[in-house]
Amino acid sequence: MADEKIIREVYEVLESRRDNPIDSYTSNIMKDSDKKAEDKILEKIAEEAGEVLIAAKNDENLVYESVDLIFHTLLILVYKGIDIEEIFEEFERRRK
Secondary structure, three states: OHHHHHHHHHHHHHHHHHHOOOOOHHHHHHOOOHHHHHHHHHHHHHHHHHHHHHHHHHOOOHHHHHHHHHHHHHHHHHHOOOOHHHHHHHHHHHHO
16 A cells, blocks of 8 residues: 555654654654653644644645644654554554
8 A cells, every 4th residue: 555655654764763863853853851852742743733723724735734743643653662553553443
């Protein structure tokens, strides 16, 4: 599945940036102290969720803002050490 493939690729890049930090947005946000890194990621999720709401109401940039929200949601999952298979398994469980 192409859809699953791109999500896996993004997830793997995020895991790599967590485990082998480079000078990038995702590495930098995850390498702060535990509390500060988590807070920064959660603040971004809240910000992006608000932007999705506004985009939906205004009928503009909804896809762009939604991808930002999904990206930051994946980022917190990677930061917390969640295996991507857990995510796919949960989607599968809910589909039944």
